[in-house]
Amino acid sequence: MAKRIDVSGLNAYYSNFRAVEDISMTIEPRTVTAFIGPSGCGKSTFLRTLNRMHEVIPGARVEGKVMLDDENLYGANIDPVAVRRTVGMVFQRPNPFPTMSIKENVAAGLKLNGVRNKKVVDEAVERSLRGANLWNEVKDRLDKPGAGLSGGQQQRLCIARAIAVEPRVLLMDEPCSALDPISTLAIEDLIGQLKEQFTIVIVTHNMQQAARVSDRTAFFNLAGVGQPGRLIEIDSTEKIFSNPSVQATEDYISGRFG
Amino acid sequence: METPRDTSAPPSDPQPSKGSQSAAPNLAGSSPQRGGSSLSDSGRTGRRGDAIFKFASSGSGVALLVIMAAIAAFLTVRAVSAISADHGNFLTTSDWQTQADPITFGIAAIALGTLISAVVAMVIAVPVALGIALFISHYAPRRIAQALGYVVDLLAAVPSIVFGLWGALFLVPHMIGVNAWLNQYFGWTYIFHQNEPGTQPRSLFTVGIVLAIMILPIITAVSREIFLQVPRAHEEAALALGATRWEMIRTAVIPFGRSGIISASMLGLGRALGETMAVATVLSPSYVINLHILDPAGSTIAQTIANQFGESQGTGRDALIAAGLVLFVITLLVNGAARLIIARRKEYSGADA
Amino acid sequence: MSSLATTSQLSSSLTERRLPRWMPAVNLALAVLLAVAIGAGFNLSSKPQWLLIAAILYVVIQYVTSAVVEGRRHAKNYVATSLVWVAFLLALLPLISVLWMTISKGIGVINANFLTHSMNGVAINQEGGGLYHALIGTLEQVAIASLLAAPIGILTAVYLVEYGRGNKLSKAVSFFVDVMTGVPSIVAGLFILSFWIIILNMPFTGFAGALALAILMLPVVVRSTEEMLKLVPNELREASLALGVPKWLTITRVVLPTALGGIVTGVMLAVARIVGETAPILMLVFGADTINMDPFNNPQSSLPLFVWTEYSRGTDQSQARAWGGALVLIAVVMILNLVARGIARWKAPKGATR
Structure with a gap:
């Protein structure tokens, strides 16, 4: 069910500023791919082009091709709404809907997609919460506000919300940067389990995290301030962290960056 | 309702401004002026100013409450005198x-x-x-x-x-x-x-x-x-x-x-x-x-x-x-x-x- | 875990069928044609009705085609978009009409004579005359009201933010500030009437009107000042207190100056609000056609009252003067607003939003 992503010649713009330049890469199904690189190198922007969230920002646009198996996400006749349902996303800060209960949060995506049957919804809620390793902690207070959970629980709630609509790909934009070490560990464990079903792409600033959770790692860099970000190399995580083929990657990983 | 700004002496300025030749004597010199040597003394002007200012600001809040109460009271008094002279029912008459x-x-x-x-x-x-x-x-x-x-x-x-x-x-x-x-x-x-x-x-x-x-x-x-x-x-x-x-x-x-x-x-x-x-x-x-x-x-x-x-x-x-x-x-x-x-x-x- | 991606009720195709780009245009043409046919067929004389029918038909046709081709969700999205646009256009018409009428009808009356003369000795069906007396009255009444309301309002806000945080009195004050915001202007006028004029037996003067205006202005000043004081970062207060500066000096020398721009803006917006108040002026200042510079003795006039009197005199000439007065009044309000916003932008405390 998980799908392969094949990006070729992708450029992303904010109005006239080119944030990401000419990126081509392949993301394998049922793997975790980590994006690393210095701030402002365009890795989050690139991530958002993979489910057409980039164009939500006024003035932002994308050129190039993103093939999801054999469909181009930027082709004619493609419905961005359907794309976002197929390619789910988890954000940097946990963002459960504040007016909804835990259960309503998880069911939000299903409701939007017209799933009304109470039994189906309840099953999907439990399945997703179990999938996000949150079921045991919240099963007795499903009707309490989602905003009342701890930060780490909120983030797992958001993951449950994202997987409830059964996407094929899960994008994670620095999902642990606002969390404490224990919650981070819980999310990392979860990522390890989720990759059996989803293609996972994770942006992270934490190199140890990339080394721990990912199978493949892509390093992004930018030539200077105001320059667009570029993909430097992508390879198996082991190779990137032990013997990268580009000097800049090694400098960044070993902390000799800049 | 005027601000009691001029009721107190000048020592408001936190940094000593006069005579900045050398640091140490200057600090010492400025402290007595501020009453800094004695803790109980130092608060004096401050405390009086505080009291006045707090009184003025909470007084304003109370004044606002008084106005609201007065609106209700005065309207009620006049209204009662009118309604007692009314030959119809005040609530149900349309005339x-x-x-x-x-x-x-x-x-x-x-x-x-x-x-x-x-x-x-x-x-x-x-x-x-x-x-x-x-x-x-x-x-x-x-x-x-x-x-x-x-x-x-x-x-x-x-x-x-x-x-x-x-x-x-x-x-x-x-x-x-x-x-x-x-x-x-x-x-x-x-x-x-x-x-x-x-x-x-x-x-x-x-x-x-x-x-x-x-x-x-x-x-x-x-x-x-x-x-x-x-x-x-x-x-x-x-x-x-x-x-x-x-x-x-x-x-x-x-x-x-x-x-x-x-x-x-x-x-x-x-x-x-x-x-x-x-x-x-x-x-x-x-x-x-x-x-x-x-x-x-x-x-x-x-x-x-x-x-x-x-x-x-x-x-x-x-x-x-x-x-x-x-x-x-x-x-x-x-x-x-x-x-x-x-x-x-x-x-x-x-x-x- | 393994059961996760099952029982899929969700379609997974990315290529939902979309309406072709030209479809809305075709639908619009269709709707207009149908509307014309209906309008002509049923002999409806009013053109706005044709427009209304066309608009309704367009939304319906678009919903149906979209629902058939793209599905209900997209169709709903489309209807929502149409309704939001309709709401916008619908509201724009009367608002533009108000401004346009005032400007086009008022501009013809306004000249140097209109701005520098009173209505003294001008008959109602005679052209000429002016609103100088009303301008004077407005300026004096608003100035007095501001002098009364601004200090009390600012001090009350200081109390709410700096002293009374959360205690009973401050909760009560805060509640009644909200209540006071809702007091209709005519009720404020009645209060001053019963207290100042009936009970204290004072005459109708500009000052009596200013008292009512001050009541209307007070809660606005309190609220805006309160917001501004809350924006002042706590670090500033603590830094000052840590230097041994007493609290009241911290407030007057550090907190208030930091928030000054916002406070001034709030006061000016409050002024802009009371400049246009008519009802309390009508009851308390009573109106006059002659220049009266003294707000403490004898009736005065004011701009909104001038508009009202000239309107109710009912002749063409006086109603023309009413439009002129309305234009001057709008101009005064707009200038106050623009200046207030200018100050807000210029003096915005660093780090505050916008």
Whole structure:
């Protein structure tokens, strides 16, 4: 069910500023791919082009091709709404809907997609919460506000919300940067389990995290301030962290960056 | 209420300014001036200043409470004296005869008229205002949106007398056709039935429309402000789940802004209930209960006060004050209800303020 | 875990069928044609009705085609978009009409004579005359009201933010500030009438009107000042207190100056609001056609009252003067607003939003 992503010649713009330049890469199904690189190198922007969230920002646009198996996400006749349902996303800060209960949060995506049957919804809620390793902690207070959970629980709630609509790909934009070490560990464990079903792409600033959770790692860099970000190399995580083929990657990983 | 700024000596400046030749002696030199050597002494000027300033500021707060209490008290005293002279039942009489003998007056008709015009205004203004607010915050291109927001803010400041003038001299003549049409096709609803078709549309319905236009900018301005505060994170969460724009607004924007929408509407309702001049210019008043809102009949409390004031003396004036007290109580209830709703929703809305 | 991606009720195709780009245009043309046919067929005379029918037909046709081709969700989205646009256009018409009428009808009356003369000795069906007396009255009444309301309002806000945080008195004050915001202007007028004029037996003067205006202005000043004081970062207060500066000096020398721009803006917006108040002026200042510079003795006039009187005199000439007065009034309000916003932008405390 998980799908392969094949990006070729992708450029992303904010109005006239080119944030990401000419990126081509392949993301394998049922793997975790980590994006690393210095701030402002365009890795989050690139991530958002993979489910057409980039164009939500006024003035932002994308050129190039993103093939999801054999469909181009930027082709004619493609419905961005359907794309976002197929390619789910988890954000940097946990963002459960504040007016909804835990259960309503998880069911939000299903409701939007017209799933009304109470039994189906309840099953999907439990399945997703179990999938996000949150079921045991919240099963007795499903009707309490989602905003009342701890930060780490909120983030797992958001993951449950994202997987409830059964996407094929899960994008994670620095999902642990606002969390404490224990919650981070819980999310990392979860990522390890989720990759059996989803293609996972994770942006992270934490190199140890990339080394721990990912199978493949892509390093992004930018030539200077105001320059667009570029993909430097992508390879198996082991190779990137032990013997990268580009000097800049090694400098960044070993902390000799800049 | 003057600030007690000049009641104390100068030592306000935290850094010693005189003679900055060397650091150490200077510090020592400046401390006695500030009374720094003795802890109990140092607070002296400060403490007196503090006491005075605190007294002045809390006194202002108390003054505000006193004013509110005085409004209620004085209106009540005059109202009681008027109602005791009333030969009709103040609550159920619809007539307003304060010059005649025996004096009979009551708020039945004018309170009803106030409510009808305000309801018409709210029914028209709230959905439209929310539409405009959404248009500005989520639909319009950004550059246009900013300009529009600005225009709406300015429109919210246009005085009501200008809307009244426009309503009386422009809208009233243009309402004749609309009224005839409503009477013809919707007369069966009772409320749109006209007793005498073709009369000047100086009716509660026209008043409601003018009030709607008048409160539109304020409801729009407040709810736009709320919609803009919806965290991007919530909107993106909805979009990332595969929501269309409208579904995103329904899942993320409206729930977040609900209490704000309610308070904006209540603000508008308060203005519509208490509006005087826009009603006084448009409506030709009569003190009868008439639920056909297209008929030139009925009146509002505020209009009655403004219209009758010039020719009233003694008990007549007190009668108007009694009517004003009723209006005061109605607006109090509306405001209180709005606050209650907001307070109850606060816990769930996640909004801090 | 393994059961996760099952029982899929959700379609997984990315290529939902979309309406072709030209479809809305075709639908619009269709709607207009139908509306014209209906309008002509049923002999409807009023053109706005044709427009209304066309608009309704367009939304319906668009909903149906979209629902058939793209599905209900997209169709709903489309209807919502249409309604939001309609609401916007619908509201724009009367608001533009108000401004346009005022400007076009008022501009013809306004000249140097209009701005520098009173209505003294001008008959109601005579052209000429002016609103100088009303301008004077407005300026004096608003100035007095501001002098009364601004200090009390600012000090009350200081109390709410700096002293009374959360105690009973401050909760009560805060509640009644909200209540006061909702007091209709005519009720404020009645209060001053019963207290100042009936009980204290004072005459109708500009000052009496100013008292009522001050009541209306007070809550606005309190609220806006309160917001501004809350924006002042706590670090500033603590830094000052840590230097041994007493609290009241911290407030007057550090907190208030930091928030000054916002406070001034709030006061000016409050002024802009009371400039247009008519009802209390009508009851308390009583109106006059002659110049009266003294707000403490004898009736005065004011701009909104001038508009009202000239309107109710009912002749063409006087109603023309009413439009002129309305235009001047709008101009005054707009200038106050623009200046206030200018100050807000210029003096915005660093780090505050916008």
